[in-house]
Structure formats: structure tokens, C-alpha cells
Amino acid sequence: MTHTYTVTGMTCNNCKAKVESALQNLYYVDEVHVDLEAQEARIMMSQHIATKTLQDALSEKYQISEKKERNVFASTSQQMEEKSNLKQLFPLFLIFGYIIITAFLLNNNPMDWSNFMLDFMGLFYIVFSFFKLLDLKGFPESFRMYDPLAKVVPAYGWVYPFIEVVLGLMFLMRFQITLALIITLVILGITTFGVTKTLLDKKVIQCACLGTALKLPMTKATFIENSIMIVMAIIMLFKIYSA
Structure with a gap:
């Protein structure tokens, strides 16, 4: 059997x-x-x-x-699995919440949404790169399982955390913002394509968004977090070129 x-x-x-x-x-x-x-x-x-x-x-x-094959009696186990996934994703939601609150507190007096988005993106990159660097040896293997560029160019997985560090500093220091936004669209666009394909194929793999130190499953949350960054980058580029 x-x-x-x-x-x-x-x-x-x-x-x-x-x-x-x-x-x-x-x-x-x-x-x-x-x-x-x-x-x-x-x-x-x-x-x-x-x-x-x-x-x-x-x-x-x-x-x-x-x-197991899905059946009409599987609803209970499916609900338990969803609760388990939410529990596993709790660190991701918590970190995301801290980043949002910090960016808001830095720009709420008076509220400046442009600087809020720049600080959010900067903090996002710095925090997420920190977790990737905790296990720099294991991150590339996990990352290349869904990122198309990392699959073709293995070295990209090794330098990606450092790219995030540089982008985070560029956003927080307001240095070459246009260039940082364009790079964000490119690298997160590639990753989001890979995430989308993985989700559509219903593959169960580990998400490398917070490195390998925290074992997070690949879910729609990964797609949403990347999409938020992409949308913010598009909005900021639009503001810069329409000013």
C-alpha cells in the first residue's frame, strides 16, 4: 500500500x-x-x-x-488546521502590527501619510532582514523554493537580506527614494509572482519572509504583505512624478 x-x-x-x-x-x-x-x-x-x-x-x-481526500465530514479538521495556521502566523501579524504602530507614531503630529509609508517600508525591510540574517546559511535554500530569480541565480538568495538592509536605510534616511521604490517594485514583484504560483499550486512550503528562525507556512498572508509594499511603492512613485 x-x-x-x-x-x-x-x-x-x-x-x-x-x-x-x-x-x-x-x-x-x-x-x-x-x-x-x-x-x-x-x-x-x-x-x-x-x-x-x-x-x-x-x-x-x-x-x-x-x-487525505476532502469529504463532507472534514470540516472540523479543516477548521482546526486553519486555527493552527493562524497560530503559526501570529509572529508575522505581531511584527506587522509593531511596524504599523511605530510608523504611525512617527508621523501623526500632524499626520503625514507620505512619510508614514516611507517609514513603514523602511522599518519593514530592516525588521524582516534582521530575521533573515539570523540564519543566513539556511535562508537561501528556503527562499529559492518559491522565488523565481533565486531559483535561477542561487547567489541572489545570499545577497537578498543585504539588499533589504540597504533599501530599509534608504527609506528611513530619505536617500534616493525613487531608486529605492523602483528596486522595491522589481524584487517584490518577482517574489510575489513566485508566492502566487506556489499558492495556486497548493504547495505546502515554508515561507522565508522572516527567515528560517521562525517556521512560518506559505499562506495568503505572505501575498498580502508583499502586495501592501508594492501598492505603497506605486503610490509614492505616482506622487513623486505627479508633483
Whole structure:
């Protein structure tokens, strides 16, 4: 019999090899095929093995769950899964909230929406780059799983956090704003394209927006956060060229 499982936490081929090896060593397992991009494992077994047994064979870094066909009785488990995703995304929402509040407090007396957006984008880049730099070694592998340019040019994943640092400083110091806005549209446009494709393909992968230190799932929240930055960049460019 063959069962398909979702395995989260894999960020590179080394992770894939570890998962395959750990599962292959289990009794009753005949063959294991792991798809890194799809974050899936197809296990051929001579006798059914409980998911808990599979999980116990893996390190805490990886989480395995059986993929099942949707049915009318699955609404409860689906709701639990959605709650779990919201819980996992809590750090992202919290950081986003802090950035919004800080940018608002810096520009609310009197309220200056243009400077609010510039400070928001600057803080966004600085904070998000900080989390990426916490695990600079692991970030590129995770990032290239959905960013089209990082897939073609692996070195791009290594320099991307530093690009965010530079852009953040440019926005906060009001240095070469037009150039920073154009670069923002380009790099986030590329990433958002990859995120959109991943969501449409319904792939379960780790989001690298906050690096690999915080294990966040790729969800619509990732698309929304990138879209907000893109919209702000377009608005600011429009204001600059229409002034």
C-alpha cells in the first residue's frame, strides 16, 4: 500500500535525504520518495504504519501528516488546521502590527501619510532582514523554493537580506527614494509572482519572509504583505512624478 504525507520543515536537499533515510529505516516500509518542492513524502509500506510512528522517526524539525481526500465530514479538521495556521502566523501579524504602530507614531503630529509609508517600508525591510540574517546559511535554500530569480541565480538568495538592509536605510534616511521604490517594485514583484504560483499550486512550503528562525507556512498572508509594499511603492512613485 502507498500513502502520501505532507512533510514540513524541509529547506534543502540535505533535509530531504535525512527524512528519506529516517523513514526508510522503519519496519514495514518498502520504499520512500520525498518531493522537496511539494513538501511531500510517498511511502510504500507492507503494513499500515501510524502517523505518530512516522513522526517519532523524524527529528523535531520536521512535521509529518497524512494527506487525505476532502469529504463532507472534514470540516472540523479543516477548521482546526486553519486555527493552527493562524497560530503559526501570529509572529508575522505581531511584527506587522509593531511596524504599523511605530510608523504611525512617527508621523501623526500632524499626520503625514507620505512619510508614514516611507517609514513603514523602511522599518519593514530592516525588521524582516534582521530575521533573515539570523540564519543566513539556511535562508537561501528556503527562499529559492518559491522565488523565481533565486531559483535561477542561487547567489541572489545570499545577497537578498543585504539588499533589504540597504533599501530599509534608504527609506528611513530619505536617500534616493525613487531608486529605492523602483528596486522595491522589481524584487517584490518577482517574489510575489513566485508566492502566487506556489499558492495556486497548493504547495505546502515554508515561507522565508522572516527567515528560517521562525517556521512560518506559505499562506495568503505572505501575498498580502508583499502586495501592501508594492501598492505603497506605486503610490509614492505616482506622487513623486505627479508633483
